[in-house]
Amino acid sequence: MNKNLTISGYSTALFSTWFFVEELGLLFDAGDGVSAGLIGKAGKVKHVFISHADRDHLTGLLQFNQLNGMRQPKIYYPKDCGSFPHLAEFTEKFDPHLPKQSIWVPLQEHDKVQIHSGAVVQILPNNHVVTPEKTKSFSFLVQKVKRKLKQEYKGWSTDQIVRLRQEKGADFLTEEIRENILGYSGDTAMDDPKKWENTQVLIHESTFIDEKHQLNSKSKHSLLEDVLEMAAQINLKALILSHFSVRYSSEKIDSTIQALSQKYNLSTPVYRILPGEQVWDILAQDPVYPGKIST
Ligand SMILES: [Zn+2]
Structure with a gap:
């Protein structure tokens, strides 16, 4: 695939999840071991989105803040989760010698966070934690924002364009285009597949392989088969599966991904993070299922 993003991470249900996107200075979740995993790269993180x-998904923050708080990264969290302000206060008291600290930013669903001039993170609700009137768990969608010449000016000469730009300003000639470059499901059971339509790279949780384990679970998580079925219905360039339960062996996970991807005739290559494994540059690895050229 045309690889633009260097995505590294660790993701094992119940123990720890974090994903680092180097080009965007972005961390999705900050589970145990995130600083030890990132070592020298941890300083590149400017924005931490906790789902x-x-x-x-968050116990790595204490160490991360001690090592990187001086650089004042922003830590975004669901506003309705009351535990984050406690964590922010505790961190500040635990490390009072640090002259600068991370900046904690509460978010609500449908907020948009500009992480740099050309990229925005959309905050999407999901169904992992459902509480009346409150949203305590999020998915994240990163969009690249560009401006493109409006269709009606496509045939114009350079002279005409320059003149119009001088008269009306650059924004008059162009329109904003948003490209969904990366999605991160956070922990969630499957919800509306349309929220990931035309997303280049989707990191989706797939905690359970066996439906009876999913039904017995108190919290809401996805079934691998549902995720692959969803991926077959929408346009993605790559799918990264994560957050598997440790009850499944690596062989079981890989063979089930392969069998189900074939069953749904999936055209998207599938990558995965196996329980207990940290992977650097996931998209540079061989996919566990190569995808098909659609006909
Ligand atoms: Zn989790």
Whole structure:
């Protein structure tokens, strides 16, 4: 695939999840071991988006803040999760010698966060934690924002364009285009597949392989088969599966991904993070399922 993003991470249900996107200076979740995993790269993180308040997604923050708080990264969290302000206060008291600290930013669903001039993160609700009137868990969609010449000026000469730009300004000639470059599901059971339509790279959780384990679980997580079925219905360039339960062996995970991807005739290459494994530059690895050229 045309690889633009260097995505590295660790993701094992119940223990720890984090994903680092180097080009965007972005961290999705900050589970245990994130600083030890990132080592020298940790300083490149400018924006940390925490999907929800479960321990396996945030316990790495204490170490991360001690090592990187001086650079004042922003830590975004669901506003309705009351535990984050406690964590912010505790961190500040635990490390009072640090003259600068991370900046904590509460978010609500449908907020848009500009992470740099050309990229915006959209905050999408999901169904992992459902509480009346409150949203305590999020998915994230990163969009690249560009401006492109409006269709009606396509045939114009350079002279005409320059003159019009002088008269009306550059924005008059162009329109904003948003490209969905990266999606991160956070922890969630499957919800509306349309939210990931035309996303170049989707990181989606797939905690369970066996439906009876999913039904027995108190919290809401996705079934691998549902994720692959969804991926077959929408346009993606790459799918990264994550957050598998440790009850499944690596062989079981890989063979099930391959069998189900074939069953749904999936055209998207599928990558995965196996339980207990940290992977650097996931998209540079061989996919576990190569995808098909659609006819
Ligand atoms: Zn989790």
